[in-house]
Amino acid sequence: MSGFASVITPFSFGPAIQLGNSRLWRKRVLPVGDIAYQGRTLHFTKSYNDGLARAFRDNAYDMASFQLAPGDNSHTNDPERHRGIIKAMTSEDDGLYITVEPTPRGQHVLQENPYLGVSARIVEQYQRADGRFYPAAVQHVLGTLDPRIPGLGAWTPVDMSNSPAIVIDLSCARWPGEPAMELAAPDGTLSDAEMAELTDAITETDAELEAMVPDFTEFDAAFTARAQAD
Numbered sequence: 001m002s003g004f005a006s007v008i009t010p011f012s013f014g015p016a017i018q019l020g021n022s023r024l025w026r027k028r029v030l031p032v033g034d035i036a037y038q039g040r041t042l043h044f045t046k047s048y049n050d051g052l053a054r055a056f057r058d059n060a061y062d063m064a065s066f067q068l069a070p071g072d073n074s075h076t077n078d079p080e081r082h083r084g085i086i087k088a089m090t091s092e093d094d095g096l097y098i099t100v101e102p103t104p105r106g107q108h109v110l111q112e113n114p115y116l117g118v119s120a121r122i123v124e125q126y127q128r129a130d131g132r133f134y135p136a137a138v139q140h141v142l143g144t145l146d147p148r149i150p151g152l153g154a155w156t157p158v159d160m161s162n163s164p165a166i167v168i169d170l171s172c173a174r175w176p177g178e179p180a181m182e183l184a185a186p187d188g189t190l191s192d193a194e195m196a197e198l199t200d201a202i203t204e205t206d207a208e209l210e211a212m213v214p215d216f217t218e219f220d221a222a223f224t225a226r227a228q229a230d
Contacts, residue, residue, distance in 0.1 A: 060137035117147030
């Protein structure tokens with residue numbers, strides 16, 4: 001059994017750092033249903049989409065790319081048209097979804113037009129050189145203004161946060177060499193000890209900021225003397 005846990009850690013007054021990269025976009029690329037295509041009917045079933053998702057998770061292709069369509073709207077594996085990497089593929093009740101980590105140029109494209117259509121390049125009876133075989137696998141997904149299958153919805157930014165199933169509160173934990181912060185009173189007021197700590201922290205911060213300000217005394221004196229001489 002697995003689930004998400006939220007861990008609340010003690011406060012830290014150190015400088016903030018950037019964690020990870022949340023530039024991810026998600027979109028449905030195949031439906032569940034029948035689609036008319038070039039004089040024949042394609043049947044996209046939940047089972048078929050499940051197989052595509054399994055092939056992706058098994059790395060049927062070392063990298064599944066998000067490509068940008070050229071002027072003739074053809075499928076292309078041209079590296080110059082690469083605009084991102086497909087990081088996840090899931091089969092759901094209403095279709096097959098992908099999550100893309102775009103390149104900087106791909107990020108600009110999706111931000112500028114989140115309604116950009118897509119067309120999945122599916123290779124059937126795919127036999128790899130190492131002997132692995134897949135009934136069907138997604139080679140790449142093409143970003144296009146003229147998709148073969150319309151009505152698949154817009155691209156949506158992925159929210160990197162998850163609702164926790166468990167909350168682990170360590171905010172008042174005591175750590176070796178570090179005094180834990182005391183809880184404030186229920187009415188939100190501070191105790192005398194807390195007020196003293198806050199005052200000391202403010203004084204220390206003011207001193208640090210003051211030390212960062214350059215001393216212009218000597219510069220002002222030199223400039224005044226030079227101005228008088230001129």
